[in-house]
Amino acid sequence: MVGSGIQSDVAATGLKNMILALTAGESATKSQVGALNELGLSAEVVAQGMQDNAKETILKVLHAIRGLDKVKQASVLSNLFGKESLGAIAPLLSNLDMDLKKGGRKSGRTWLVTRQGMERLYGLEGKK
Numbered sequence: 475m476v477g478s479g480i481q482s483d484v485a486a487t488g489l490k491n492m493i494l495a496l497t498a499g500e501s502a503t504k505s506q507v508g509a510l511n512e513l514g515l516s517a518e519v520v521a522q523g524m525q526d527n528a529k530e531t532i533l534k535v536l537h538a539i540r541g542l543d544k545v546k547q548a549s550v551l552s553n554l555f556g557k558e559s560l561g562a563i564a565p566l567l568s569n570l571d572m573d574l575k576k577g578g579r580k581s582g583r584t585w586l587v588t589r590q591g592m593e594r595l596y597g598l599e600g601k602k
Contacts, residue, residue: 489562499517
């Protein structure tokens with residue numbers, strides 16, 4: 475996120491809120507449950523997906539959000555991740571077209587920073 479011009483404190487808040495929202499499961503707020511329902515997802519399934527394959531789950535959620543019209547995107551992003559996270563998470567939607575496996579440099583760097591942040595947050599550094 476920082477590599478795409480987002481300030482580090484904004485990126486950190488956005489990343490933290492994204493991870494907390496997507497791992498909430500049964501403790502998700504009504505707004506989060508509603509936002510996920512609009513995407514055709516459930517909080518419990520997303521939380522399990524974050525345990526099984528966080529990268530793929532995040533991509534799935536972001537692709538679903540990107541599939542909405544722009545007005546609805548902002549509403550779902552706000553309800554799911556909080557208004558303070560919009561500035562960090564919304565730019566990720568425009569980077570989804572870069573295929574990470576084909577070396578999308580900017581997007582690859584964004585996901586590297588995201589993965590490293592998740593590993594630090596959950597104390598998973600060095601674990602595979």
